[in-house]
Amino acid sequence: MAEISAGKARSIIRKAFAKGDEMGFKPLSVVVLDAGGHVKAFERADGAAPGRFAIANGKAYGAIMLGMAGTAQMARAEQQAYFMAAANGVFGGNVVPVPGGVLVRDKRDNVIGAVGVTGDTSDNDLIAAMAGIEAVGLTGEG
Template sequence: MREITLNRANRIINAAFAEGKKRELKPLAVVVLDAGGHVKAVQRQDGASMLRFEVASGKAYGALALGVGSRWLHNQAAERPHFLEGLSGVSGDRVVPVPGGVLVRDGRGALLGAVGISGDSSDNDEACAIAGIEVAGFTPQAE
Protein backbone atom coordinates (compact mmCIF):
# COMPACT_ATOMS: atom_id res chain seq x y z
CA MET A 1 0.00 0.00 0.00
CA ARG A 2 1.52 3.27 -1.15
CA GLU A 3 -1.38 5.53 -0.41
CA ILE A 4 -3.56 6.69 2.46
CA THR A 5 -7.06 5.66 1.44
CA LEU A 6 -9.91 7.99 2.34
CA ASN A 7 -11.19 5.44 4.84
CA ARG A 8 -7.92 5.44 6.69
CA ALA A 9 -7.53 9.21 6.45
CA ASN A 10 -10.87 9.54 8.21
CA ARG A 11 -9.72 7.03 10.81
CA ILE A 12 -6.65 9.16 11.46
CA ILE A 13 -8.83 12.24 11.94
CA ASN A 14 -11.27 10.52 14.28
CA ALA A 15 -8.45 9.07 16.37
CA ALA A 16 -6.78 12.47 16.58
CA PHE A 17 -10.03 14.02 17.79
CA ALA A 18 -10.38 11.23 20.38
CA GLU A 19 -6.91 12.02 21.64
CA GLY A 20 -7.78 15.71 21.84
CA LYS A 21 -10.90 14.92 23.81
CA LYS A 22 -8.98 12.69 26.21
CA ARG A 23 -6.48 15.47 26.81
CA GLU A 24 -9.28 18.07 27.05
CA LEU A 25 -7.76 20.22 24.33
CA LYS A 26 -9.30 23.15 22.50
CA PRO A 27 -11.13 22.52 19.21
CA LEU A 28 -8.76 21.22 16.51
CA ALA A 29 -8.42 21.23 12.76
CA VAL A 30 -6.91 18.03 11.38
CA VAL A 31 -5.61 17.82 7.81
CA VAL A 32 -4.41 14.72 5.95
CA LEU A 33 -2.26 15.37 2.87
CA ASP A 34 -1.18 12.73 0.37
CA ALA A 35 2.51 12.20 -0.43
CA GLY A 36 2.40 14.96 -3.05
CA GLY A 37 1.09 17.53 -0.56
CA HIS A 38 -2.50 17.51 -1.80
CA VAL A 39 -5.54 17.53 0.50
CA LYS A 40 -7.06 14.11 1.13
CA ALA A 41 -9.33 14.94 4.09
CA VAL A 42 -9.93 17.77 6.54
CA GLN A 43 -12.14 18.31 9.53
CA ARG A 44 -12.28 21.49 11.62
CA GLN A 45 -14.09 21.09 14.94
CA ASP A 46 -16.82 23.49 16.03
CA GLY A 47 -15.23 26.49 17.70
CA ALA A 48 -11.82 26.13 16.02
CA SER A 49 -10.83 29.53 14.67
CA MET A 50 -10.91 30.79 11.11
CA LEU A 51 -7.49 29.90 9.71
CA ARG A 52 -6.84 26.61 11.50
CA PHE A 53 -7.07 24.67 8.25
CA GLU A 54 -4.35 26.79 6.68
CA VAL A 55 -2.08 26.51 9.73
CA ALA A 56 -2.55 22.75 9.99
CA SER A 57 -1.89 22.37 6.26
CA GLY A 58 1.24 24.47 6.53
CA LYS A 59 2.64 22.16 9.17
CA ALA A 60 1.94 19.05 7.09
CA TYR A 61 3.22 20.67 3.89
CA GLY A 62 6.45 21.72 5.54
CA ALA A 63 6.98 18.19 6.79
CA LEU A 64 6.57 16.75 3.31
CA ALA A 65 8.74 19.45 1.76
CA LEU A 66 11.88 18.17 3.44
CA GLY A 67 10.85 14.66 4.43
CA VAL A 68 10.94 15.30 8.18
CA GLY A 69 8.39 16.14 10.88
CA SER A 70 7.67 19.85 11.26
CA ARG A 71 9.35 19.77 14.68
CA TRP A 72 12.62 19.46 12.77
CA LEU A 73 11.81 22.70 10.96
CA HIS A 74 10.95 24.32 14.27
CA ASN A 75 14.34 23.29 15.61
CA GLN A 76 16.03 25.17 12.76
CA ALA A 77 14.57 28.47 13.90
CA ALA A 78 17.18 29.32 16.51
CA GLU A 79 20.22 29.03 14.24
CA ARG A 80 18.86 29.27 10.71
CA PRO A 81 15.72 31.42 10.63
CA HIS A 82 16.74 32.59 7.15
CA PHE A 83 16.53 29.01 5.89
CA LEU A 84 12.94 28.74 7.09
CA GLU A 85 12.11 32.03 5.42
CA GLY A 86 13.69 30.88 2.18
CA LEU A 87 11.84 27.57 2.34
CA SER A 88 8.57 29.36 2.95
CA GLY A 89 9.24 31.61 -0.02
CA VAL A 90 10.04 28.92 -2.58
CA SER A 91 7.08 26.87 -1.35
CA GLY A 92 4.72 29.68 -2.31
CA ASP A 93 4.16 30.58 1.35
CA ARG A 94 2.78 27.16 2.20
CA VAL A 95 4.95 26.24 5.19
CA VAL A 96 4.28 26.75 8.93
CA PRO A 97 7.46 25.52 10.67
CA VAL A 98 6.25 24.52 14.14
CA PRO A 99 5.42 21.11 15.68
CA GLY A 100 2.17 19.46 14.67
CA GLY A 101 3.06 18.28 11.18
CA VAL A 102 3.85 14.56 11.25
CA LEU A 103 4.83 12.26 8.39
CA VAL A 104 2.81 9.11 7.74
CA ARG A 105 4.89 6.08 6.81
CA ASP A 106 3.96 2.47 6.23
CA GLY A 107 5.60 -0.47 7.99
CA ARG A 108 8.53 -0.45 5.57
CA GLY A 109 9.17 3.25 5.97
CA ALA A 110 7.66 4.35 2.65
CA LEU A 111 6.24 7.88 2.77
CA LEU A 112 2.47 7.97 2.31
CA GLY A 113 1.57 11.52 3.33
CA ALA A 114 1.41 13.80 6.34
CA VAL A 115 -0.98 14.91 9.06
CA GLY A 116 -1.15 18.49 10.28
CA ILE A 117 -3.03 19.68 13.36
CA SER A 118 -3.69 23.13 14.76
CA GLY A 119 -5.90 24.37 17.59
CA ASP A 120 -4.11 23.84 20.88
CA SER A 121 -0.41 24.20 21.76
CA SER A 122 1.98 22.91 19.12
CA ASP A 123 3.09 20.11 21.42
CA ASN A 124 -0.48 18.99 22.02
CA ASP A 125 -1.30 19.28 18.33
CA GLU A 126 1.65 17.03 17.55
CA ALA A 127 0.66 14.47 20.19
CA CYS A 128 -2.78 14.14 18.61
CA ALA A 129 -1.26 13.71 15.14
CA ILE A 130 1.00 10.94 16.39
CA ALA A 131 -1.88 9.21 18.17
CA GLY A 132 -4.12 9.43 15.12
CA ILE A 133 -1.48 8.00 12.82
CA GLU A 134 -0.72 5.11 15.16
CA VAL A 135 -4.34 4.19 15.79
CA ALA A 136 -4.90 4.03 12.03
CA GLY A 137 -2.06 1.52 11.73
CA PHE A 138 0.66 3.73 10.28
CA THR A 139 4.06 4.86 11.57
CA PRO A 140 4.49 8.54 12.55
CA GLN A 141 7.65 10.63 12.10
CA ALA A 142 7.48 13.84 14.10
CA GLU A 143 10.96 15.26 13.52
Protein backbone atom coordinates in the same frame (compact mmCIF):
# COMPACT_ATOMS: atom_id res chain seq x y z
CA MET B 1 3.66 3.55 -4.36
CA ALA B 2 1.58 3.12 -1.23
CA GLU B 3 -0.69 5.93 -0.17
CA ILE B 4 -3.06 6.88 2.59
CA SER B 5 -6.59 5.86 1.65
CA ALA B 6 -9.45 8.28 2.17
CA GLY B 7 -10.85 5.91 4.80
CA LYS B 8 -7.59 5.88 6.77
CA ALA B 9 -7.31 9.64 6.45
CA ARG B 10 -10.77 10.08 7.97
CA SER B 11 -9.89 7.58 10.73
CA ILE B 12 -6.71 9.50 11.56
CA ILE B 13 -8.80 12.65 11.96
CA ARG B 14 -11.39 10.93 14.18
CA LYS B 15 -8.69 9.42 16.40
CA ALA B 16 -6.81 12.73 16.66
CA PHE B 17 -10.05 14.46 17.72
CA ALA B 18 -10.72 11.69 20.25
CA LYS B 19 -7.24 12.13 21.75
CA GLY B 20 -7.81 15.89 21.97
CA ASP B 21 -11.16 15.35 23.68
CA GLU B 22 -9.67 12.81 26.09
CA MET B 23 -6.87 15.19 27.08
CA GLY B 24 -9.03 18.32 27.24
CA PHE B 25 -7.38 20.12 24.32
CA LYS B 26 -8.93 23.18 22.70
CA PRO B 27 -10.96 22.44 19.49
CA LEU B 28 -8.65 20.96 16.85
CA SER B 29 -8.43 21.09 13.09
CA VAL B 30 -6.75 18.17 11.32
CA VAL B 31 -5.62 17.73 7.73
CA VAL B 32 -4.19 14.61 6.08
CA LEU B 33 -2.09 15.05 2.93
CA ASP B 34 -0.88 12.42 0.48
CA ALA B 35 2.79 12.07 -0.47
CA GLY B 36 2.38 14.76 -3.14
CA GLY B 37 1.06 17.31 -0.68
CA HIS B 38 -2.57 17.06 -1.79
CA VAL B 39 -5.43 17.05 0.72
CA LYS B 40 -6.94 13.62 1.37
CA ALA B 41 -9.18 14.78 4.24
CA PHE B 42 -9.74 17.75 6.51
CA GLU B 43 -12.04 18.49 9.41
CA ARG B 44 -12.41 21.45 11.77
CA ALA B 45 -13.98 20.67 15.14
CA ASP B 46 -16.89 22.72 16.39
CA GLY B 47 -15.52 25.84 18.03
CA ALA B 48 -12.20 25.81 16.16
CA ALA B 49 -11.23 29.10 14.54
CA PRO B 50 -12.08 29.29 10.82
CA GLY B 51 -8.50 30.05 9.76
CA ARG B 52 -7.16 26.81 11.15
CA PHE B 53 -7.15 24.98 7.80
CA ALA B 54 -4.25 27.11 6.56
CA ILE B 55 -2.24 26.43 9.70
CA ALA B 56 -2.89 22.67 9.76
CA ASN B 57 -2.17 22.47 6.04
CA GLY B 58 1.04 24.50 6.45
CA LYS B 59 2.30 22.16 9.15
CA ALA B 60 1.64 19.05 7.04
CA TYR B 61 2.72 20.66 3.75
CA GLY B 62 6.09 21.71 5.21
CA ALA B 63 6.67 18.17 6.45
CA ILE B 64 5.99 16.68 3.00
CA MET B 65 7.79 19.28 0.90
CA LEU B 66 10.89 19.40 3.09
CA GLY B 67 10.86 15.72 4.12
CA MET B 68 11.22 16.99 7.67
CA ALA B 69 8.72 16.83 10.52
CA GLY B 70 7.55 20.02 12.22
CA THR B 71 9.75 19.56 15.28
CA ALA B 72 12.83 19.26 13.06
CA GLN B 73 11.70 22.26 11.00
CA MET B 74 11.40 24.38 14.14
CA ALA B 75 14.90 23.36 15.26
CA ARG B 76 16.22 24.21 11.80
CA ALA B 77 14.44 27.58 11.88
CA GLU B 78 16.04 28.34 15.24
CA GLN B 79 19.51 27.39 13.94
CA GLN B 80 19.20 28.71 10.38
CA ALA B 81 16.34 31.17 10.16
CA TYR B 82 17.48 32.28 6.70
CA PHE B 83 17.10 28.74 5.33
CA MET B 84 13.55 28.31 6.61
CA ALA B 85 12.61 31.80 5.42
CA ALA B 86 13.97 30.98 1.95
CA ALA B 87 12.26 27.58 1.88
CA ASN B 88 8.98 29.15 2.94
CA GLY B 89 9.39 31.67 0.12
CA VAL B 90 9.93 28.86 -2.38
CA PHE B 91 6.68 27.26 -1.20
CA GLY B 92 4.66 30.47 -1.36
CA GLY B 93 4.63 31.09 2.39
CA ASN B 94 2.68 27.87 2.97
CA VAL B 95 5.09 26.25 5.45
CA VAL B 96 4.38 26.45 9.20
CA PRO B 97 7.59 25.10 10.82
CA VAL B 98 6.38 24.00 14.26
CA PRO B 99 5.35 20.75 15.97
CA GLY B 100 2.05 19.32 14.78
CA GLY B 101 3.26 18.61 11.25
CA VAL B 102 3.97 14.87 11.13
CA LEU B 103 5.36 12.69 8.35
CA VAL B 104 3.42 9.44 7.95
CA ARG B 105 5.32 6.25 7.12
CA ASP B 106 4.03 2.85 6.10
CA LYS B 107 5.29 -0.51 7.35
CA ARG B 108 8.19 -0.35 4.85
CA ASP B 109 9.24 3.07 6.21
CA ASN B 110 8.12 4.89 3.06
CA VAL B 111 6.70 8.39 3.51
CA ILE B 112 3.09 8.13 2.32
CA GLY B 113 1.77 11.45 3.54
CA ALA B 114 1.60 13.91 6.40
CA VAL B 115 -0.79 15.02 9.09
CA GLY B 116 -1.15 18.58 10.33
CA VAL B 117 -2.96 19.40 13.56
CA THR B 118 -3.65 22.83 15.03
CA GLY B 119 -5.83 24.33 17.73
CA ASP B 120 -3.98 23.81 21.01
CA THR B 121 -0.29 24.21 21.84
CA SER B 122 2.01 22.85 19.15
CA ASP B 123 3.19 20.10 21.50
CA ASN B 124 -0.41 19.05 22.18
CA ASP B 125 -1.17 19.21 18.46
CA LEU B 126 1.69 16.76 17.95
CA ILE B 127 0.28 14.40 20.59
CA ALA B 128 -3.10 14.34 18.82
CA ALA B 129 -1.50 13.80 15.40
CA MET B 130 0.61 10.89 16.62
CA ALA B 131 -2.40 9.28 18.30
CA GLY B 132 -4.39 9.44 15.07
CA ILE B 133 -1.57 8.01 12.97
CA GLU B 134 -0.74 5.18 15.38
CA ALA B 135 -4.41 4.24 15.72
CA VAL B 136 -4.53 3.23 12.04
CA GLY B 137 -1.33 1.15 12.19
CA LEU B 138 1.01 3.69 10.60
CA THR B 139 4.12 5.37 11.98
CA GLY B 140 4.46 9.08 12.59
CA GLU B 141 7.64 11.13 12.57
CA GLY B 142 6.88 14.28 14.51
